[in-house]
Amino acid sequence: MKPFPQAFLWGGAIAANQVEGAYQEGGKGLSTSDVQPKGIFGDVVERVPGDSGIKDIAIDFYHRYPEDIALFNEMGFTCLRVSVAWTRIFPQGDETQPNEAGLAFYDKLFDELASHNIQPMVTLSHYEMPWGLVNNYGGWGDRRVIGFFERYARTVFTRYKEKVKLWLTFNEINMSLHAPLTGVGLKAPGSEAEIYQAIHHQLVASALAVKACHDIIPDARIGNMLLGGLMYPLTCKPDDVLETMQQNRTWLFFGDIQCRGEYPGYMLRYFRDNHIQLNITEEDRAALKETIDFISFSYYMTGCVTTDEEENQKARGNILSMVPNPHLKSSEWGWQIDPVGLRILLNLLWDRYQKPLFIVENGLGAKDKIEADGSINDTYRISYLNDHLVQVGEAIEDGVQVLGYTCWGPIDLVSASKAEMSKRYGFIYVDRDDDGNGTLERRRKASFNWYKEVIATRGASLKP
C-alpha cells in the first residue's frame, strides 16, 4: 500500500460512560447512561443505594488511564478520541457553576495524553446527558436545555483551550430517531413531532457550541458526528432506489443542517406531509448558520432498502430494521461487514459537502478466546480492520480529504447497545465479564502489534 499522508491522525475512540466507571466519584451526577444499565435500548432503572450496574466500574479508566494511555502510546497513537461526561462538570445540568473536581480530572487526562504527544479529540456529549435535565425539564424537549448545554460547552472550551484543538458536538446525533432517551433525553416520546422538536433544539445547541468554539479557541476545529448508516437498494427497481434515497436522507439531513446551516427542502416537505409543525425561531435560524469545520462519522455496516413488504417484515427487529445484503457476511452480532461501503461513504460525503472527513469509529465487536499460553489471536479483527483501512486508502486516492482514523474501542469496553463486556473491540483485552467478574487486568492481543506496525508504516503494511 502507498503510505497515508504524513498529517493523517491514527488512534482509537472511547466514550466516558463506556470506560470511566467511578460513576459517583468526584461529585459526578447521574446521567442517562447510569440509569440504563442494560444499554441504550434497555429499560430505565431508578438507582438506589447499594445497587450496581456494569458501567458503574466499566473498565475503571477513571483510575487506570495512565496505564492505558501508555499502551496506546506503545502502539504509536497520535490521536485519542474521548468524551467528557457532562455530569462530571454540571452534575444536575442546570447549575450556574461547574464542578471543579470534574474539570480537574480531564485536565489530568489531557496532560497525560500531551506527555505522550497524543492529540485528544473530545466529544461534548457521547450518548449521555444529566439525568437531572431529563427529570426536571423533559430533556431536549425543553428549549432551556439549549442554554444549559451552551454553558457547559463554553466552560470546557475555556478551561481546555490550550489542551484540546479537536472537538465534536453530539455523538451519532442521528440516533435520536431510534433511541430518543439516549439521544435527546425523552423518556416516553408521544409523537414524531416531539422527537423532531427535541432534535431541533439539539441542532441549535450544536451550532451554538460550534460558534462558542470558534470564538474561544480560534485555532481549534470542531466537527459533528454522524452514524454513517449507508443504505443500498435491495434491487434496481426505481421504487427501491427512491426509497433508499429517502432512507439515507433520514440521517444525512443532520449533516445537511450542520454543514449547510439550514433545513433541506426534502425535510420541510416531510414535515408538511406528516403535519409536523416545529417551533423554529428567527434566533434558531440565525444560530444554525454557524457550520462545522469537518465531518466525523462512525462506520460499522451497511444495509439494504426495499419496498417489498415481505422482506421488510423479516427485517423488523434487526438493528435499524435494515434488510440484509445477500452479498455480505455478518459479525457474531449480526452486523454486516462491508469494507467497500466505507470507500463509497467517504466519497458520498466528500461529494456532498466538500468538507474534510474523520472516521472516528470503526471496528469489530467479537468474542475473544485466551489460549493456554495466554495469547489472544484475534485474526478476525485484524482482517476486518485491514480491509476497512485499505478502502480508506482507496478513498484518499480518489481525492477525498480524510483527516484521520480512530477505531472504536482500542481497549475492550462496555458495549453501548446492550452493555456487554463480551462484545470486545480492543487491541487490549480487559479481564472482566458480562456479570462484572474479573481482575480488570490488561493484556495485549495479536492485533496490538499489527496496529502498531500499521501506524509505524503509515498504512504501508496493510494488505490490499
Ligand code: BGP
Ligand atoms: C456506536 C457508539 C459507540 C459504540 C459503538 C459500537 O453507535 O457511538 O458508543 O459503542 O457504536 O456499538 P456497541 O457498543 O453497541 O457494539
